[in-house]
Amino acid sequence: MSAVLPHPDLAHVPPTTTPEMTDPTMTTSPDTTYRITTPRVVRAEWIKLRTLRSTWTMLLSVLLTIVGIGAIAAATATGAVEGPADGGGPGGGDALSTVLAGSMLAVVLVGVLGVLVGAREYSSGLIRSSLAAVPARLPVLWAKVVAFLGAVVPVVLSGVLVAFVVGMAILDGGGVTTVSWSDEGTARVVLGTAAYVIGIGLIGLALGLLLRSTAGAISALLAGVLVLPTLAGALLPDAWDGLLKYFPSNAASAFTSVLPADSLLSSETGALVFAAWIVVGLIAAAVALTRRDA
Template sequence: MPVVTQVLRSEWTKIRSVRSTVWTLGLAVVITVALGGLISALVKNDYDNLSAHDKLTFDPTFVSFAGTGLGQLAMIVFGVLVVSNEYSTGMIRASLAAVPQRGTFLFSKVAIATLLALAVSMVTSFAAFFTGQAMLGDLKATLDDPGVLRAVLGGGLYMTLITVFAMGVATMLRSPLLSLAILMPFFFLVSNILGNVSATEKIGDYLPDQAGQKIMQVVTAGDDAPYGPWGGFTIMALWVVAVLAAGYLLLRKRDA
């Protein structure tokens, strides 16, 4: 059996055998769908009180993804745990002894976790969309509307890339606590602050989450970002590639 196939199977077994990683994926689904549905219902009830400008820029598809901001934190935890669990338990020494080709080791771990995150994220994105549109009633959008299917697929891709980004950071830092101590405040606080303050708004446009979320938007009226949905997604993908490359270089140079 080829080495890569054996390593892929090994990584799949590791993920399945750790309950915390499975629970975080389930939590991501529940939070994203439930919060998106709740906020969609609240928006429906308050729609008549919106200003003319807010009604013009109303995006029913993006509203249904309102839970993504919180749900992505569970995906970040999943990405961190997939990598750093082996460091915290000391199992990384045995893993690297069994697979001395560190590129193969990292590729296999990232590949299995990415495929799993993609499957869960796509289910989550479609579930959040249909739940949110049901709550919006006559304000709802449908998959046949221009740009909607792209946005829903983009929601799944966005959460997948967030997971891979977290894996790259965890590969660099090795510590689960340190990785989460940096990633959680960055995505939950720092990025939002930079993106909503006029002096730093241009910087915020190029942060991975701010840029990546553009792919989930259908209505872009009033959005002055210097790129479109796929441009924002490309920026996020470049961030992910850069972080993974840095993680791989550090993995090659240092001891377990």
């Protein structure tokens, strides 16, 4: 058997390369392809939030609660439906508190939604993947906040505005004294109510990240933010009023009431105190997120 020898003219010919292997335009930079940016993290959190059916169920419930209960309260005040009020809404309140009565339940729903945004990934274990993809961790927190606000702000704001318009129309049709948007304090109360509902949601989000438990964070939110101030105000002596007015819900009452009680802060101070609660909660959540293992 004879060996096959290469042709002598081809022995020293250098190997050829294809254009695809040497074309510099075909090379990709990992820095540009896989770079982690804040908009991408926000988009990822937004996708996670909007693809859950429970998110839309909660948001629809919030909208219907604000508008529906406000309309029912207004109809009750006019005598169109039976209720405990007598010419001033449930409990004899003013026109604004009547048409915005639904916000008192909506604040619970939005707070629970905030808890779910903050704590849900811990129960499923998905938080490990999120933090592995974003080693800096803090962008995950800010992205959750932005996604939450993007979903909640339009719903709550439109809800209180529609409740105001519809409720005042019902009250006016029933011969009950109403207020207009141009009246002193009206815009502050309506927009302040929306801010209060949204702010409680942010506190719930912070609690969810801090406690890493949906049930625990919801319990802490309801007890510490909503129930405890009411119980403390009823059980503690008047000497404690100076401290109780700094609770989140009491601070919010200062800017969600046309004429705040003497025991409350001024509307401006109440807004600052309430904002401080939100900031402190988010800072605590940021520290916990960056320093604790997932």
